[in-house]
Structure formats: C-alpha cells, structure tokens
Amino acid sequence: MRALSALLALVAPASLLAHETGDLVEFVSCPVYRDTDAGRKSGCWLAYDGASGTRWDVSQSPYKPDYNFAVLVEGRVSAEAGTLCGAAVLDPVRTSRLSIRCPAHMLPAEGFPGRKYSLPERNIAPLAVQRDAPPGPYKARKFYTFFEFDRDFLVYQYDDYLLDKAVTWIKAAQPKKLIVTGFAATEPVIISGRPLAERPETAESRARRVSLALSRLLPGIEIETRWQTGSLPVDAIDADGLPMQSQRRTEIEAVF
Amino acid sequence: MAGCLTAIAIATASTANEDGLDRWWSPGEGRVFPATLDYPNEHGVLRTLLVGGALDTRGHPFFEPIGPTGRACVTCHQPADGMSLSAKTAAARWDQTGGTDPLFAAYDGSNCPLLPQGDRASHSLLIERGLIRIEREWPVKKWNELDVTPDFKIEVVRDPNGCNSGPHYGPEAGIISVYRRPRPVANLKYLLAVGFAYDPKQGLPLPLDPDTGEPMSGNLMADDRAGNLRLQMEDASATHLRMLSRLGKRDRELIRNFEMRVYAAQYVGKGGAVDDGGASGGPAALRDSEPGALGSIGFPVWGEFEAWETIGEVDKAKLTPEQIEFRRSVARGARIFREKTFLITDSAGITTPMGFGNPVRNACNFCHNMTRMGNDVAPGQVDLGTTTLPFADPFDDLPLFRITCLNDPHPYYGRTFETYDPGFALTTGRCADVGKITLQSMRGLAARAPYFSNGLAKDLEAVVDYYERRYRIGYTEQEKQDLINLMSVL
Numbered sequence: 047m048r049a050l051s052a053l054l055a056l057v058a059p060a061s062l063l064a065h066e067t068g069d070l071v072e073f074v075s076c077p078v079y080r081d082t083d084a085g086r087k088s089g090c091w092l093a094y095d096g097a098s099g100t101r102w103d104v105s106q107s108p109y110k111p112d113y114n115f116a117v118l119v120e121g122r123v124s125a126e127a128g129t130l131c132g133a134a135v136l137d138p139v140r141t142s143r144l145s146i147r148c149p150a151h152m153l154p155a156e157g158f159p160g161r162k163y164s165l166p167e168r169n170i171a172p173l174a175v176q177r178d179a180p181p182g183p184y185k186a187r188k189f190y191t192f193f194e195f196d197r198d199f200l201v202y203q204y205d206d207y208l209l210d211k212a213v214t215w216i217k218a219a220q221p222k223k224l225i226v227t228g229f230a231a232t233e234p235v236i237i238s239g240r241p242l243a244e245r246p247e248t249a250e251s252r253a254r255r256v257s258l259a260l261s262r263l264l265p266g267i268e269i270e271t272r273w274q275t276g277s278l279p280v281d282a283i284d285a286d287g288l289p290m291q292s293q294r295r296t297e298i299e300a301v302f
Numbered sequence: 303m304a305g306c307l308t309a310i311a312i313a314t315a316s317t318a319n320e321d322g323l324d325r326w327w328s329p330g331e332g333r334v335f336p337a338t339l340d341y342p343n344e345h346g347v348l349r350t351l352l353v354g355g356a357l358d359t360r361g362h363p364f365f366e367p368i369g370p371t372g373r374a375c376v377t378c379h380q381p382a383d384g385m386s387l388s389a390k391t392a393a394a395r396w397d398q399t400g401g402t403d404p405l406f407a408a409y410d411g412s413n414c415p416l417l418p419q420g421d422r423a424s425h426s427l428l429i430e431r432g433l434i435r436i437e438r439e440w441p442v443k444k445w446n447e448l449d450v451t452p453d454f455k456i457e458v459v460r461d462p463n464g465c466n467s468g469p470h471y472g473p474e475a476g477i478i479s480v481y482r483r484p485r486p487v488a489n490l491k492y493l494l495a496v497g498f499a500y501d502p503k504q505g506l507p508l509p510l511d512p513d514t515g516e517p518m519s520g521n522l523m524a525d526d527r528a529g530n531l532r533l534q535m536e537d538a539s540a541t542h543l544r545m546l547s548r549l550g551k552r553d554r555e556l557i558r559n560f561e562m563r564v565y566a567a568q569y570v571g572k573g574g575a576v577d578d579g580g581a582s583g584g585p586a587a588l589r590d591s592e593p594g595a596l597g598s599i600g601f602p603v604w605g606e607f608e609a610w611e612t613i614g615e616v617d618k619a620k621l622t623p624e625q626i627e628f629r630r631s632v633a634r635g636a637r638i639f640r641e642k643t644f645l646i647t648d649s650a651g652i653t654t655p656m657g658f659g660n661p662v663r664n665a666c667n668f669c670h671n672m673t674r675m676g677n678d679v680a681p682g683q684v685d686l687g688t689t690t691l692p693f694a695d696p697f698d699d700l701p702l703f704r705i706t707c708l709n710d711p712h713p714y715y716g717r718t719f720e721t722y723d724p725g726f727a728l729t730t731g732r733c734a735d736v737g738k739i740t741l742q743s744m745r746g747l748a749a750r751a752p753y754f755s756n757g758l759a760k761d762l763e764a765v766v767d768y769y770e771r772r773y774r775i776g777y778t779e780q781e782k783q784d785l786i787n788l789m790s791v792l
Contacts, residue, residue: 081663083643085663087663089663091659112659113661114648114714170498172595199655202500202502209500
C-alpha cells in the first residue's frame, strides 16, 4: 500500500502539467469520498474533471459534497502536493451540490493519510466569548455572504462567521438602517457541457434569508430587502478569488 | 459490597418504598418533594435533587390536577422515571388501577379516543411502548411567527388505531396524530442553554424568544413546536391536561420555578456511587456546572468518568472485582463515545445541508456534544431514521404516512416515502425536515426506557444495536457493553 501511495504521489504532479498554481478550474462531476479515517471529519473528497483528465482533491471546500449528488466544482490550483488524499489539490475551492443524482461511491484510504481535522479559519466563537468592538470611524460599508449554487442556505463555518463579523461591526457602528440585496447568477454558463444558471427567485430567497438572519441578530434595526438577477463577479475577499462564488451573494449595506 | 455502597448512598436521601405505591406520584397527593429523592431501578439508583430545598406540593400546579382530566404535569413526569415516564411504570399503573388512573385518559393516554376505553388493548402504545398521543394541526400555518406553506402532502397508508382516519381525525380533518415518549422535565438549564447564536442545521441564527427576546435553544420538544417554557406549558395544558382556558401566569411561574430547580441523574450504578473514586457523575455536578458548553473545546462529554480509567489501590481495596471492571467499562464507554468514529450517512440535519458532507466521519459526541448532558449545543433536529422507512423497524401498531414532496425531493428519501412520524416537518412544513427529531437528553436513561422518540429501542442494548445497524459502525461486543454501561450511569 505504501508503494501505491508513493506511485500516486509521483503521478499527481504529472497530471498537473496542464495547470499552473493559481489557475481557475471549473467543472461538474460526481464526487467520490475517500475514507482516509484519520479521525473526525478527516475523509477526503475527490472529483474528476473529464475535460482535463484530472482527479482533484476538493476537500477544502467550506461546504462538502454529498456523494448522492453531482457537484459544481470551482477552485484554484494549489501548490500543495497531492499526497494527502491522492489527487491534485484545489484550494481555495467550492463544491456546490447540484440536483443531479450520482451513484454513491466511496474509496478506501489506499495508503493516503487524509487531513487531520483542524478548525477552519472561518469559525465563530461561542457566545460566552466577548466580541471587541471594531474601531471607528464608522461610515457606509458593505458586508457579504456567499452561497452554494442556486441555494440560499447560510453555511456553517463560513456564512455564520461572515454574519458574526458583520453584526459585531454593525452593533458598534449603529447605522441608520441596513439594505440587504440578494444576487443570483442567472446568466447561463456552459460547464462540463452543461448550461448552468441559477433560478431568478434565488436572488429574492437569499435576500429574505439574510434579512431574517439579521432581524434575529439585530432586533429593532430597520432592514430594507432588495434582490437582483444577472449577478456579476465582485472582488470580495471572502469569495477567495473565485468569480462564480462572488456572484452568488448577498450584500449587506450599512447606511448612516 | 455493591449493595453496601448502594445502601450508603440511599441512606442520605429520601427513598421510595418498594411497594409500588410510593413510587407513583398521583396528582393532588400533597406530598413533600424532598431536596434529595432516590428511586431504585434495574441499573442502580436514580437521584433527583431539588435546588433550594424541599417543596410542599400542596396547591402547586405541577402536582395538582389543574384540568378536568384529573391529571397534573407530574402524571407524565414522574420522579422515579427521571421526570419522564417509562413504559414499565405505565404498565404497573394500569395493573394497580385497572386503567382508572387519569394517566389513561382517552384523549392521549389511549391509542385513540375512538377506541373502547376500558380495554387494556386500547392503551397498548402507552403500556407497551410508553407512547403518548400527540395531536398536530395540519397543515401547519406558522412557525416562529412566520407564515408557512407546507411543501409536502401527507396521506395515511395505515391507521391501526383510528386517529388518522376516523371521524374528525386525520390529515383530511386537519389533525395528525403521532405517538411519542414524554421528554424528561429535569436538568432544564442545559436544555434551554444556548452556546452559539447560530443554528447550523437551519442555516439561520436562532429564533428569538417572544417573551425575552433572547435566542431559543430549540431543544425542548421532539418536534420543536414550542421554543420556550411558556409555549410548552400552554401546549401541554391545552392538550394533555385538556384545559379550555390558558394556564395562568402565576401557575406558569410556579411550574417554571420548580422545573428549573430539578436535577435528575443516575446516582448509583453497578460500580457503586457515580461520584466515587474521583468520578463526577450524578445530579450534583449537573446542578453545579455551567450549561451550554461544547465538550470539544472544554470539559469532554462524559469526562465525568475519566478518573475510572485508572483505579487506585485505595479504591480497589473497597470495591469488588465486578465493580472495578464495571467502572473501567464505563470509562472505556466514555472514550468510545467520544473517540470511536464511524461514517454517518444520509442523515438529514447532520449530513445535509450545513456543509459537513455526506458521508461524514465522526463519533457519538458529534451530535451529543454538550458537556455534562450530551444534548446538542446547536439545536438538535436530526434524522437517524428512527421514525422513517427504510431505516425504522416495523411498527405494525403505529400509523404509517406516505409523504410526497411537492417541490424538491427529500435529499435521501426521494419524492415519495413513508414515515411513522414526520417529526420536525410537522412544525416547519418542509419536506426536507421529515423524520428529523430533536436530540434527546441522555441523563437519567436508566430510569426511563424505552428510548428514541417513538420508543423504538426497548432498552439500552437496543439503542446501541440501532446505531450499529444504521451506521454499520463495527462495534465489538466489548465496546457495545462499555457503551451500555456508560449510558446506565448517566
């Protein structure tokens, strides 16, 4: 098994020849779970891009795949060697669950160690931990939340972290009101031969969900809710340089 | 020696008689609820502590029959059963009273009010499975004060008791009957505690308490239909107590005050007192600890028994070999609970949609994560399959519903599937929530079999067996016994 692992480690860089570190990769695929069994949340997620013939390690997505459904993968080629999970690494990466059924498939570890779980950078502290007020001066500012393809669900250890940061600032800044705008990427794009477009109503449902979230976290503040289709990419740091991720967003605008 | 330790433990507290009469608390008895109250069970002794000292129950609305049925809250929340109600107790009460106790009131203490009430068979779900009938209005119209339009259709496939198809009952009549175990009314500060403001399973911050404006934990009821104690009391008084008018504010305050003072946990197990030899089991540590802490970043879940991993010479000298081995087994069980990982698959509320992935490798304390309690720091509506086919065992005596998702299919069951209890979906109206049930408190398990919301597991062995079958964990026989022993001392 160790020999196989070493062989695959040698093979992984070869498949990267067509890709440079930092290249953007987008494809649709059935995900494969590799049970590396290195403790809790240690399994690897792999996805094969038929166009380039590359199997990618997409485990670093904040929302992991479901092996019953296809995923839209969008990520950038990492400099990390593909030795932990047995595939070239995409990081940053997103894996949006699509409504396309897949045969659930799982691989054994095959000698790959996987990644020991560690808390992601984006995780919120328990309520008992004091949030320090961010320094002023306070002026009009936008915050973002991001979503899986065509979904409005606010994802654990990603969106909750972004909301917590926004709310901490808003509580300190005391803006007059918030304008929440939901966006959906409704213009079709062809990925892996499939036309992909978000439903127009997703823009509204994202806006309403974030407005509801803010009304619970900031009771009493005025919130105006808007939505917009045909979303274009924005340069937002928490979209991690992934243009499609940045299109699937809400904007929370603090107005003074 | 074990008997000696048990006797010492009990000697310091008020102890129930073994004749069965003192064990049952009837409404309106006017007994004093002592500060410390012990009841034996097959695994040892359950102890109930009342913070602030003894309570004279005369005139107290938790103990007095305040509705027309002759029932009180205590009817289904018995001290000997960890403030819940075991099937064994229900059966004994039938035998003692010939079914005349208010517990067996037609409304929900029988399989259906349409059945002949004098027959024991008409109350089989309560007597044999410990199940109370729960009536839910259908379709649900509001949840957390927001309008709801259900995205699924319910049809009755089988109705062995008549309460889902008889006159004035069933989805067509706007009433769905499901059958569930009473949840324990003890250790409530843990069930109400909020560790984070955010509910990852809902993808939203926690809803706010309509009375206090504070976030609500979501851990009170099996289907989260009432988020705070006032709402729960109003629900219970209108249904189980059949009160036509609302429970008054003073009564609610008295009940809340009592419920927040009660702690219940196993105090003596087969290895002796659970706070002996450096362990910190039992209700006193529960009473004295802060609620809402996540075990993975603080005091480990069931770390109470870590000291039993290495039993010192002094303790060895006073224990029997059987007690020593039992304590070691409990300590191993605690580690297995935290450290033995397995693949969790196709379980809504865990593997979808919050981002963990499906499957996800984790251990029991992934969900049972609150320090000292083992309930969920995040609200715990998850689908283990205990109420829904194909995972649930055959229950020929329960109603069976066919669910049809009207929009997106359920992520694991598809567009059409069958369930004994839609669970959380009866509250939210969402097809993706069918089969989700709030995680149960793990304290006092020894006193209140059977387990899971619908009593699917008749004993602790059956709980472990269910998980083993559902997730193909691969527990060894020793690991199973260690987990059973652990659960028997909680």
